[in-house]
Amino acid sequence: MTxxxxxxxxxxxxxxxxxxxxxxxxxPAFVRDVQDVTVLQRSQSVxxxxxxxxxxxxxxxxxxxxxxxxxxxRITFHAVRGDFASYDGSLxxxxxxxxVALTLNxxxxxxxxxxxxxIAPVVEQRVRRAFTMMLxxxxxxxxxxxxARTYAFVIHPLDLELIRVAFREPNIAAPRKELLSKTFEWLxxxxxxxxxxxxxxDGHEVDGALIYCPLLPEQxxxxxxxxxxxxxxxAINVAESLGVHIVGLGAYAAQIGRKGVLAAEAVRxxxxxxxxxxxAMAIQGIETACRAxxxxxxxxKVGIVGATGGVGSTCAELLAPRAGALVLNARNQTRxxxxxxxxxxxxxxxxxxxxxxxxWLVANADIIITATSTPGALLDARALRPGTIVCDVSRPRxxxxxxxxxxxxSVLVFDGGVVKPPGDVDFDFCFGLPPGLAYACMxxxxxxxxxxxxxxxxxxxxxxxxxxxxxxxxxDALGFRLAALRWCEREVPTETVEIVREHLRNRAAVxxx
Ligand SMILES: NC(=O)c1ccc[n+]([C@@H]2O[C@H](COP(=O)([O-])OP(=O)(O)OC[C@H]3O[C@@H](n4cnc5c(N)ncnc54)[C@H](OP(=O)(O)O)[C@@H]3O)[C@@H](O)[C@H]2O)c1
Numbered sequence: 001m002t003x004x005x006x007x008x009x010x011x012x013x014x015x016x017x018x019x020x021x022x023x024x025x026x027x028p029a030f031v032r033d034v035q036d037v038t039v040l041q042r043s044q045s046v047x048x049x050x051x052x053x054x055x056x057x058x059x060x061x062x063x064x065x066x067x068x069x070x071x072x073x074r075i076t077f078h079a080v081r082g083d084f085a086s087y088d089g090s091l092x093x094x095x096x097x098x099x100v101a102l103t104l105n106x107x108x109x110x111x112x113x114x115x116x117x118x119i120a121p122v123v124e125q126r127v128r129r130a131f132t133m134m135l136x137x138x139x140x141x142x143x144x145x146x147x148a149r150t151y152a153f154v155i156h157p158l159d160l161e162l163i164r165v166a167f168r169e170p171n172i173a174a175p176r177k178e179l180l181s182k183t184f185e186w187l188x189x190x191x192x193x194x195x196x197x198x199x200x201x202d203g204h205e206v207d208g209a210l211i212y213c214p215l216l217p218e219q220x221x222x223x224x225x226x227x228x229x230x231x232x233x234x235a236i237n238v239a240e241s242l243g244v245h246i247v248g249l250g251a252y253a254a255q256i257g258r259k260g261v262l263a264a265e266a267v268r269x270x271x272x273x274x275x276x277x278x279x280a281m282a283i284q285g286i287e288t289a290c291r292a293x294x295x296x297x298x299x300x301k302v303g304i305v306g307a308t309g310g311v312g313s314t315c316a317e318l319l320a321p322r323a324g325a326l327v328l329n330a331r332n333q334t335r336x337x338x339x340x341x342x343x344x345x346x347x348x349x350x351x352x353x354x355x356x357x358x359x360w361l362v363a364n365a366d367i368i369i370t371a372t373s374t375p376g377a378l379l380d381a382r383a384l385r386p387g388t389i390v391c392d393v394s395r396p397r398x399x400x401x402x403x404x405x406x407x408x409x410s411v412l413v414f415d416g417g418v419v420k421p422p423g424d425v426d427f428d429f430c431f432g433l434p435p436g437l438a439y440a441c442m443x444x445x446x447x448x449x450x451x452x453x454x455x456x457x458x459x460x461x462x463x464x465x466x467x468x469x470x471x472x473x474x475x476d477a478l479g480f481r482l483a484a485l486r487w488c489e490r491e492v493p494t495e496t497v498e499i500v501r502e503h504l505r506n507r508a509a510v511x512x513x
Contacts, residue, residue, distance in 0.1 A: 013194035036151030151449035152239035189235035201421030225256030246444030274441025280472035303365025306372035387503025422479025
């Protein structure tokens with residue numbers, strides 16, 4: 001009986017190595033000893049393959065059955081017939097440093113119980129050498145022609161449910177939150193996955209990585225964000241060690257330290273928050289919703305919750321010439337008044353109504369954009385006027401998901417800034433969107449990487465309407481598109497659009513087109 005455990009580190013993405021090890025029929029082209037692998041049967045999770053290898057002039061043959069566990073990135077195999085009395089084991093992939101670790105576990109029985117003891121040491125040495133050569137050949141093949149990894153994006157969990165889903169840990173429940181939060185404080189940031197398959201319309205490809213900053217939203221904002229800033233810098237350092245040229249910051253990692261400025265000052269790689277493209281996509285989302293319900297934006301009052309913030313104020317600036325009127329809300333009245341003066345100077349004909357009263361905004365706005373830095377539900381969909389459209393840009397969301405369910409389609413609530421990047425993007429990690437979709441802040445980093453614009457595009461207070469328009473143009477040319485309007489796990493149902501359309505039809509101030 002020979003038992004082996006071999007690991008090789010490969011500087012390539014997990015997806016690329018998985019693609020190689022699940023297609024052993026290609027091995028003869030690059031693994032010296034492998035003469036032929038014929039796949040006799042294959043489904044998504046099982047394959048039957050006949051192997052013929054020749055080592056030092058001796059030929060071995062066997063037929064093995066493989067089980068593919070895509071989620072765990074693990075193949076288990078066992079020989080069903082051939083030259084061994086038994087041969088089974090596994091091949092497993094794990095993210096490790098800048099690449100992945102490929103580990104082979106194998107046990108083979110030669111069926112020679114007595115003589116086996118005599119030959120065991122030499123056979124084991126030979127088998128070890130043959131398998132090592134195979135793993136090294138896979139490594140070389142995977143590392144050849146690899147797409148450049150040019151960008152990374154720092155994420156953090158928005159709630160416990162996302163941790164449960166992302167790490168497939170069903171036992172994370174509310175009573176354990178305190179313990180989990182503490183553990184997160186101890187845990188350093190790490191690369192949680194490779195992002196592959198991003199390809200612009202002109203065929204340019206770049207790969208990226210997701211870096212996990214293990215802090216929940218309330219930990220991110222605790223103590224003025226001091227711990228969050230330290231961890232965000234550590235996360236950017238992890239990204240830098242992967243050799244990327246630009247790093248994007250997501251959700252509250254983008255809020256702390258003067259919106260990325262302090263983090264950027266502490267590292268060498270350029271850092272962006274993604275705010276410019278988020279604004280572009282929020283506005284496109286609103287235009288899409290208006291088209292869907294058939295009402296021109298110029299006839300609607302747009303309310304912005306978090307109006308004085310980076311996202312809110314730039315949305316206000318861009319919407320002022322297009323909307324029927326603006327209702328601005330935040331807690332600080334002085335800043336609201338200052339913003340009102342600025343907007344009136346730029347678009348004198350638009351009516352701008354500043355209010356620190358959220359209820360007043362809710363009672364008067366036809367469309368609401370939420371973009372606040374307060375985690376948690378500020379808006380209850382059941383309290384909105386029927387027919388109201390809400391673009392919730394905030395992460396975590398500001399509209400209670402349960403209340404949207406309970407509103408039974410009387411309001412159209414959608415997630416702001418959800419984008420379909422070009423190509424066949426695989427994040428290999430669940431961060432809250434279905435496969436293939438990205439948040440606009442992530443997409444901004446991707447656009448800059450594809451454009452080789454390695455710069456702190458959206459950082460601190462440097463967001464402006466012309467920059468929003470520029471990044472929207474760049475994204476459009478590369479093939480980035482706003483995703484279909486969706487809320488939480490699903491697309492906004494057509495019936496909701498119809499109901500909202502009907503409510504708006506009856507609203508006096510709205511002129512029907
Ligand atoms: N979907 C995406 O891709 C994406 C990308 C970037 C950002 N975001 C999200 O967008 C949101 C805003 O980001 P930002 O960079 O614009 O933040 P920001 O500059 O800090 O602005 C936050 C705004 O919210 C207001 N605010 C805070 N708490 C409030 C409350 N309880 N009621 C009313 N207003 C409140 C603040 O003013 P006062 O302090 O005066 O109230 C300020 O106007 C965040 O949730 C962020 O995670 C999403």
